[in-house]
Amino acid sequence: SRSLSLAVIPGDGIGQEVVTEGLKVLSAALPQDVKLETKEYDFGAKRYHATGQTLTDDDLAELKVHDAILLGAIGDPSVPSGVLERGFLLKLRFAFDHHVNLRPSKLFPGVGTPLAGSPAIDFVVVREGTEGPYTGNGGTIRTGTPQEVATEVSLNTAYGIERVVRDAYARAQARPRKKLTLVHKNNVLVHAGRLWTRIFEAVGAEYPDVTTDYLHVDAATIFLVTQPERFDVIVTDNLFGDIITDLAAAVSGGIGVAASGNINPGRAFPSMFEPVHGSAPDIAGQSKADPTATVLSVALLLRHLGYDTEADRIDAAVQTDLAERSGRPARSTVEIGDALAARVAG
Amino acid sequence: SRSLSLAVIPGDGIGQEVVTEGLKVLSAALPQDVKLETKEYDFGAKRYHATGQTLTDDDLAELKVHDAILLGAIGDPSVPSGVLERGFLLKLRFAFDHHVNLRPSKLFPGVGTPLAGSPAIDFVVVREGTEGPYTGNGGTIRTGTPQEVATEVSLNTAYGIERVVRDAYARAQARPRKKLTLVHKNNVLVHAGRLWTRIFEAVGAEYPDVTTDYLHVDAATIFLVTQPERFDVIVTDNLFGDIITDLAAAVSGGIGVAASGNINPGRAFPSMFEPVHGSAPDIAGQSKADPTATVLSVALLLRHLGYDTEADRIDAAVQTDLAERSGRPARSTVEIGDALAARVAG
Numbered sequence: 001s002r003s004l005s006l007a008v009i010p011g012d013g014i015g016q017e018v019v020t021e022g023l024k025v026l027s028a029a030l031p032q033d034v035k036l037e038t039k040e041y042d043f044g045a046k047r048y049h050a051t052g053q054t055l056t057d058d059d060l061a062e063l064k065v066h067d068a069i070l071l072g073a074i075g076d077p078s079v080p081s082g083v084l085e086r087g088f089l090l091k092l093r094f095a096f097d098h099h100v101n102l103r104p105s106k107l108f109p110g111v112g113t114p115l116a117g118s119p120a121i122d123f124v125v126v127r128e129g130t131e132g133p134y135t136g137n138g139g140t141i142r143t144g145t146p147q148e149v150a151t152e153v154s155l156n157t158a159y160g161i162e163r164v165v166r167d168a169y170a171r172a173q174a175r176p177r178k179k180l181t182l183v184h185k186n187n188v189l190v191h192a193g194r195l196w197t198r199i200f201e202a203v204g205a206e207y208p209d210v211t212t213d214y215l216h217v218d219a220a221t222i223f224l225v226t227q228p229e230r231f232d233v234i235v236t237d238n239l240f241g242d243i244i245t246d247l248a249a250a251v252s253g254g255i256g257v258a259a260s261g262n263i264n265p266g267r268a269f270p271s272m273f274e275p276v277h278g279s280a281p282d283i284a285g286q287s288k289a290d291p292t293a294t295v296l297s298v299a300l301l302l303r304h305l306g307y308d309t310e311a312d313r314i315d316a317a318v319q320t321d322l323a324e325r326s327g328r329p330a331r332s333t334v335e336i337g338d339a340l341a342a343r344v345a346g
Numbered sequence: 347s348r349s350l351s352l353a354v355i356p357g358d359g360i361g362q363e364v365v366t367e368g369l370k371v372l373s374a375a376l377p378q379d380v381k382l383e384t385k386e387y388d389f390g391a392k393r394y395h396a397t398g399q400t401l402t403d404d405d406l407a408e409l410k411v412h413d414a415i416l417l418g419a420i421g422d423p424s425v426p427s428g429v430l431e432r433g434f435l436l437k438l439r440f441a442f443d444h445h446v447n448l449r450p451s452k453l454f455p456g457v458g459t460p461l462a463g464s465p466a467i468d469f470v471v472v473r474e475g476t477e478g479p480y481t482g483n484g485g486t487i488r489t490g491t492p493q494e495v496a497t498e499v500s501l502n503t504a505y506g507i508e509r510v511v512r513d514a515y516a517r518a519q520a521r522p523r524k525k526l527t528l529v530h531k532n533n534v535l536v537h538a539g540r541l542w543t544r545i546f547e548a549v550g551a552e553y554p555d556v557t558t559d560y561l562h563v564d565a566a567t568i569f570l571v572t573q574p575e576r577f578d579v580i581v582t583d584n585l586f587g588d589i590i591t592d593l594a595a596a597v598s599g600g601i602g603v604a605a606s607g608n609i610n611p612g613r614a615f616p617s618m619f620e621p622v623h624g625s626a627p628d629i630a631g632q633s634k635a636d637p638t639a640t641v642l643s644v645a646l647l648l649r650h651l652g653y654d655t656e657a658d659r660i661d662a663a664v665q666t667d668l669a670e671r672s673g674r675p676a677r678s679t680v681e682i683g684d685a686l687a688a689r690v691a692g
């Protein structure tokens with residue numbers, strides 16, 4: 001019999017509530033013969049306040065044995081900005097070499113969007129996750145004085161770019177439209193821009209059936225609100241990906257339905273799946289949070305591990321549930337989770 | 347009698363057409379006793395092809411004597427991406443120390459927006475123009491090989507940040523809502539982020555009547571489409587400003603009405619005013635381009651030089667013209683320019 005060993009990190013705020021529903025739907029979706037083993041970890045603000053720790057080498061060693069990680073949300077106003085982001089979220093991405101940050105954007109029928117006319121939105125962003133301006137490189141001199149100079153260094157390697165570009169081409173090739181757009185700012189950031197462009201074109205030669213396209217990041221934000229239907233797969237750098245995936249989530253139904261995977265495609269390390277939204281401390285503990293983004297992240301997790309049919313069932317359940325929401329009274333976190341689990345099981 | 351000496355750079359594509367209308371409206375707006383002297387310069391793709399030059403030291407010396415510069419648009423598909431951007435546009439910004447890049451976003455009545463419900467949009471972005479990742483710093487090793495490493499270095503100085511932050515506070519204080527939002531990514535880009543945050547807070551102590559706010563750039567893109575009415579003045583770094591001002595233009599009526607100033611507030615060098623849109627070679631020479639963004643840039647130019655009443659008259663003319671457009675047949679570039687000039691004169 002098969003098994004799935006999952007590290008579960010509820011985290012802060014609404015994290016526990018949405019993760020509970022995510023696991024409920026996961027259990028409902030998994031084939032009978034798969035034994036699900038979960039282990040919960042207490043990372044987040046509470047542990048930081050109690051111990052000063054965010055993520056230790058021992059923690060990483062423990063996490064490493066699992067098949068995947070499901071995260072709720074990390075972050076609390078009681079912790080200085082950046083501490084948990086860098087000490088936990090980014091540390092984990094770098095330690096487990098999560099170089100593919102996968103963020104699908106799909107405007108499901110019946111879901112609200114700030115855009116007029118509800119355009120057809122169905123694309124996925126493949127964001128590089130281990131390079132660019134996210135490496136912490138840089139520093140300051142004359143710190144705290146009127147003569148201070150601060151640098152941020154964006155690091156870009158042919159190795160790092162090629163593997164994520166290759167992943168993006170493969171994903172584009174597997175989709176009906178087979179279109180891949182590189183988003184960068186190669187007219188200004190020439191050193192990194194030339195490298196991204198060179199590799200994008202070189203790898204493209206191996207995927208002749210994939211249509212390619214290039215957009216500067218500033219122009220991409222315009223198209224994301226005026227013509228989002230033009231996008232199929234986008235590949236981009238760590239920082240540009242951070243920015244455009246939040247915008248993409250906003251136009252395609254909001255962060256309540258935005259899922260995300262921090263993926264190590266070769267499975268050398270467990271990949272981590274999480275909703276794009278934060279810990280929302282203002283509504284924590286009130287069963288008001290929408291667990292849909294977490295449930296969609298569970299579908300990404302299953303697909304990563306090869307459970308495609310099960311992932312499809314979850315996606316379909318979410319789609320039906322969302323389509324039936326409009327005009328009905330709001331449901332609690334648990335009610336939404338129950339409804340999705342019932343659909344997936346049935 | 348007073349005089350206004352203007353360097354006019356029509357540039358490429360639709361540049362000539364929109365600049366002609368801009369100048370028409372400028373002449374109509376200027377007080378009788380002001381003598382307008384214009385000198386045209388041929389920078390752009392044609393000159394680059396003929397001479398290989400984009401902007402020489404002699405050019406800069408000539409441009410320097412003017413009170414201000416009006417630019418149409420620079421860029422043509424026949425020139426490799428980046429050459430004119432860096433060789434002309436960025437070179438001029440750096441040479442003339444245009445550290446305040448001013449980009450107002452106002453959704454005028456009757457103007458279309460991709461956002462549902464036509465929210466009330468009226469804010470201005472103060473983008474730093476001479477630092478950040480725009481300095482060209484960085485480089486490559488093992489160039490062209492599978493072992494290539496490329497860096498981009500973002501340079502940030504207390505000096506450079508303080509002057510633009512101070513400018514933004516002054517602009518916020520002069521507006522009814524008196525609200526200033528810093529946009530950065532200080533939870534990840536900590537070196538630059540701490541410096542921006544420290545200076546933003548320190549200068550803020552001198553402006554106790556200005557309400558302040560901080561947003562990460564990714565979250566800012568969400569609010570720009572879900573709650574654009576929350577913004578009054580935004581101050582941000584060069585790259586974040588590039589990205590969010592294109593998005594801001596898209597939600598507030600499109601680049602057809604987006605104006606921009608590259609400003610040296612102390613007037614040590616002439617400031618440059620230009621529409622945010624590009625040279626649009628596909629519609630060049632057909633009198634199809636909307637000169638409104640250029641006309642609004644002329645209003646920014648006049649305000650910069652102290653002609654506030656005249657700038658207000660142009661803004662009012664544009665507002666009325668835009669309000670009367672809907673449902674009417676499209677007009678040519680010249681017709682729109684004529685209509686605006688007539689309103690401003692009358």
Ligand SMILES: CC(C)[C@H](C(=O)O)[C@@H](O)C(=O)O
Binds near residue numbers: 086
């Ligand atoms: C919390 C932060 C470090 C993170 C990022 O910038 O990557 C977040 O914005 C995201 O997109 O996952």
Ligand SMILES: CC(C)[C@H](C(=O)O)[C@@H](O)C(=O)O
Binds near residue numbers: 218435
């Ligand atoms: C053309 C390019 C160099 C420029 C920039 O990146 O600043 C443009 O996008 C702008 O916003 O003025």
